[in-house]
Every structure is written in C-alpha cells, then in structure tokens.
Amino acid sequence: MSWTRKHLLDIESLSATELTTLLDTAKAFKAVGERAIKKVPALRGKTVVNLFIEPSTRTRISFELAAMRLSADVINFSAEASSFKKGETLKDTARNLEALNADVIIIRHAASGAPHFLSRVVSSNIINAGDGAHEHPTQALLDTFTVRERKGKIAGLNVTILGDILYSRVARSNIWALTKLGAKVTLCGPSTLVPRVFEQMGCRVTHNVDEAIADADVINLLRIQHERQRKAMFPSLAEYTNLFGLTKARFARTKPDALIMHPGPINRGVEIDSDVADCDRSVILEQVTNGLAVRMATLFLVCGGRGPQEIAG
Ligand code: CP
Numbered sequence: 001m002s003w004t005r006k007h008l009l010d011i012e013s014l015s016a017t018e019l020t021t022l023l024d025t026a027k028a029f030k031a032v033g034e035r036a037i038k039k040v041p042a043l044r045g046k047t048v049v050n051l052f053i054e055p056s057t058r059t060r061i062s063f064e065l066a067a068m069r070l071s072a073d074v075i076n077f078s079a080e081a082s083s084f085k086k087g088e089t090l091k092d093t094a095r096n097l098e099a100l101n102a103d104v105i106i107i108r109h110a111a112s113g114a115p116h117f118l119s120r121v122v123s124s125n126i127i128n129a130g131d132g133a134h135e136h137p138t139q140a141l142l143d144t145f146t147v148r149e150r151k152g153k154i155a156g157l158n159v160t161i162l163g164d165i166l167y168s169r170v171a172r173s174n175i176w177a178l179t180k181l182g183a184k185v186t187l188c189g190p191s192t193l194v195p196r197v198f199e200q201m202g203c204r205v206t207h208n209v210d211e212a213i214a215d216a217d218v219i220n221l222l223r224i225q226h227e228r229q230r231k232a233m234f235p236s237l238a239e240y241t242n243l244f245g246l247t248k249a250r251f252a253r254t255k256p257d258a259l260i261m262h263p264g265p266i267n268r269g270v271e272i273d274s275d276v277a278d279c280d281r282s283v284i285l286e287q288v289t290n291g292l293a294v295r296m297a298t299l300f301l302v303c304g305g306r307g308p309q310e311i312a313g
Contacts, residue, residue: 155182
C-alpha cells in the first residue's frame with residue numbers, strides 16, 4: 001500500500017500496513033545514510049520548522065539532521081527566545097509560521113493533542129514529536145525498526161516495557177505499534193504507574209519484575225517522568241531501583257539474546273544499571289542512529305512520498 005497521509009499525529013490511527021510502509025521507507029533511507037554521499041534532493045525547496053516547546057536532545061537534533069539530509073531548509077524554533085514569552089498563543093505562532101511558508105511543522109508540546117490541534121488550524125504538514133503523556137510516534141517507529149532489524153520480525157516476540165507507563169507517551173505509542181504488528185506486550189512497574197486499565201490496550205500487566213523479564217525477547221526501560229507527575233507515585237528512587245530497576249542481578253536472569261532498549265534520556269543507577277546500559281546487548285545508541293532514518297522516512301512520506309519504492313537503491 002502507498003502512503004497517503006498528510007500528517008503523522010499518532011500511531012493509534014495507523015494500520016499495520018501503514019506502519020510497515022514507514023518502517024520499509026526508513027530501511028531504504030538507512031541504506032542511503034550508509035553511502036558516501038548521504039544527502040538526497042527529496043525535500044529541496046521545502047521549509048521544515050522544529051517547534052519544540054519542551055526540551056529535547058535526540059528528537060530535535062535527529063529531525064533537524066533528517067531534514068538537512070533531505071535537502072530541506074530547517075528552522076529551529078526556541079520557545080525561550082520566542083514571543084511565547086510575550087503571551088502569543090500556539091495557534092497564532094503556528095499561523096505565523098504558515099505565513100512564512102512552513103511546509104512542515106514538527107511539534108513537541110506538554111499538552112496532549114497539541115499536534116492534532118495544529119493540524120486543524122494550519123495547512124502545513126504536522127508531525128508529532130511528543131505531546132504530553134499521549135504519544136511519541138517517531139520514537140515508537142525507531143524502537144520498532146530497531147527490534148525488527150535485530151530480531152528479523154516483530155510478530156510473536158515478547159516485549160516487556162518496564163517503568164513509568166502511566167505518564168509515558170513512549171509507552172503508549174510503542175504499545176500501539178507493537179500490538180498492531182503482532183508482538184505480545186507486557187507492562188511492568190509499580191501499581192501506581194502501571195494500572196490494570198492498560199490491559200484494555202491488549203497488554204499483559206504485571207507488577208512482578210522477575211515474571212516480566214523472564215521470557216522477554218526485548219526489554220524496553222522507561223525513566224520516571226517526574227515532570228508529569230503531580231504527586232509522589234512511590235516512596236523513593238532507591239526503593240524503585242530495588243524493586244523495579246534492571247540491576248546486574250536481574251539482567252543475569254534475562255534470556256541470553258534479550259535486547260535492552262531505552263528511549264533516553266537514561267538515569268543511570270535508577271531504572272538501569274550503568275553497566276547494563278553499556279553492555280553488548282544494549283541497543284540504546286542504535287535506537288538513536290535508527291531515529292535518523294525513521295525521521296527521514298516520516299518527513300518524506302508526509303511531504304507526498306508514497307513509499308520505499310521511490311527511493312533509489
Ligand atoms: N527519546 C526522546 O524523545 O529523547 P529527547 O527528549 O531527548 O528528544
């Protein structure tokens with residue numbers, strides 16, 4: 001199937017076929033990135049704006065590099081140095097960007113639904129780079145891409161997501177992507193952060209970490225999202241590490257080929273032992289590398305690309 005969507009707002013609304021088109025397009029762009037000349041003219045003449053109203057390292061930089069690799073002009077919007085500080089609204093900000101012919105607006109915002117709102121008020125292509133605790137679509141795509149590349153498939157794999165699920169947009173997007181592609185997803189963490197309501201998304205929920213990691217082919221760790229929690233969700237970080245951290249002792253009880261993943265930023269010594277983060281089964285930096293190809297694919301497709309068949313091999 002060819003891609004036809006103008007925006008990438010979430011994973012929930014995508015079909016398995018659309019997800020596969022995105023992943024296959026990213027694979028083609030990864031091959032482009034391994035050539036001596038890594039730049040292609042696909043988005044020449046287009047203007048891409050990185051509208052990040054929340055902090056970011058990986059997502060903002062890889063979207064910027066992806067747009068540059070596609071020959072687009074890129075503008076990085078800094079909320080701190082903008083007229084947001086003078087009370088300008090998100091809608092007015094976006095309409096001003098549209099007036100400057102922004103073809104694509106990539107938005108990260110603390111409010112869930114902000115990208116969907118922008119898609120209704122401006123004509124630019126909108127990409128969700130993380131909205132509140134709702135979704136982080138390109139993170140799920142790069143995670144899924146990394147698993148598929150390493151394991152050769154998604155369907156049938158046991159994937160455990162361990163940590164703060166309740167406040168995590170990464171968890172929600174991963175759950176949608178993985179279940180649509182046929183993986184079996186287990187969620188684990190303190191009961192305050194992993195409520196049973198997530199079973200309605202087709203996941204197994206457990207609060208027993210040993211049970212969660214024993215048969216996992218992939219363990220995706222999430223940090224505690226302190227910035228979104230309005231009250232203490234567990235007694236202390238030390239207790240969290242003791243009960244739910246991927247310590248060396250717990251790592252020793254995982255399957256010998258289980259992949260260790262984390263979207264970053266990692267909190268060494270809290271959700272993951274520092275040596276485990278750096279071990280040879282950790283693909284944390286591979287995820288970052290794959291994010292570039294996934295974001296090139298996303299930009300290419302929302303700007304009118306139809307799929308991997310359009311990328312010269
Ligand atoms: N994983 C992720 O979204 O990282 P950044 O917040 O640094 O973009």
